[in-house]
Amino acid sequence: MSDTAATLRDAPADVLEKYELYKRVADGGNGTIDFGLSREKVRAYKHIARDPSFYSHVRRDLVAVKLPFGFPVARTAAWAEVQCLEVIRAAVETPGFSMFKDSFAEIVDADRKHDDVGECYWFVMRAVESGVTLNTLNLAFIDTSHIYKAMPIGLISHIFLKLGAALEFLQEELGLRHGDVKDFNVMIRENAANPEFPDPVLVDFGTAFKADVDTGPSKYDRRNFCRMIYVLTERHTDNEKVCGCPGKHPEGWKEFVQAMKDDRKKTSEKSMREILKTFKGRTLGYKNSMQAHEIIHVRHVLQTEVDVAMDEEGIEDSEIKLSIFQEK
Structure with missing residues (x-):
């Protein structure tokens, strides 16, 4: 069928x-x-x-x-x-x-x-017509032929800031918990004004509910958020191990990565507001320091993934013409 x-x-x-x-x-x-x-x-x-x-x-x-x-x-x-x-x-x-x-x-x-x-x-x-998830986008950077196989730090910082602010709003202002924060539940929407900084969109609220900000479920959302960001950063560490030499990371990067790893749950014990306050300055600096070659690379990888997703989901021009308008 x-x-x-x-x-x-x-x-x-x-x-x-x-x-x-x-x-x-x-x-x-x-x-x-x-x-x-x-x-x-x-x-x-x-x-x-x-x-x-x-x-x-x-x-x-x-x-x-x-x-x-x-x-x-x-x-x-x-x-x-x-x-x-x-x-x-x-x-x-x-x-x-x-x-x-x-x-x-x-x-x-x-x-x-x-x-x-x-x-x-x-x-x-x-x-979200791009059809690209954060998981897909991260894997695309890893699989790319680019010499440094990792999502640029500036883009990671953008996602941290944008998605972190959304979670803060969800928890602090609305008293809602998503319940299943993960990279498969973050869609990537193209941003025509700034293609190198696409919008992360939190989807699938099938397990969402109301809860106090300091309850276990709220901390669970924050822990999953931190771990999700950490997964984006750890490829940089992997590259260093493969190359046998440390990368040239911006000031404060290692502390940020360690905090996102959240080994002893010290980070997720804090509110989203506190987490953002701690790292907003440095991550905004990382975002604003994106190099021209990184911007070009991000735009290329994202467009490639969007094209693939559109083909797989059948929303390219020819499919829409046939399926929706019954025109050959």
Whole structure:
């Protein structure tokens, strides 16, 4: 059975009335995710001239439709995820927190017919059309033919600052815990203004919940965040071992790496606000010190991975033309 056939078989009728689903892109523990486009958008696009930027605009309007599996636990988890995403959406739409709008999965629609029993049969998010995760991006730097096989320190610092601030907002301002912070749950969204500094987007809030900032689950989020950053840094150490000589790292780098390793959990015992306060100055300096050759390298690696992901997910121009608009 094709992805499209499976999607049409599994999707509730009311979601198919509103959205054109055409590509299954993920199967998780509690459900599936399909790329699609609202039927309203499909109708509008059919009357727009196909200029060179046409399919780029379509990709920006893609949505990710999550369909929980057909058992109560999955639908209850989906309902809880919707509640968390709606809390985040309401907060980032206020002027004081609008800077976090691109840091989280963005909900745009959801099944409301089953709120009374705490279940959700589908919900819709803005798609991160690049299809690249932080895990994928890190591996791409390791696999590259570039002489130094590691993510540049400036980019690591950018991710630390951007994602750390998002987690601080989540914990300190909203009282929410993600519950599963890891590189597979961080998508990379291209930043047209600064391609060398793409936006990390925290996704998959299926295990998110409310909890006090100093509880075990909150520390667990922070510990996972630190370890995730450490994984990005450790390739630099590996390179030094292979080369047999220490790298030329900026001042304070080794202390930062050791803190992210969080061996004795000393770092994650602190709040996200304290962690950021401790390392914000130096990591901002690392970010702002990116060399021209590093910027070129980052842009090349990211674009290569985006092209690969788009091909694998079937959202290149020809696939959209055929699958959404039924045009050859």
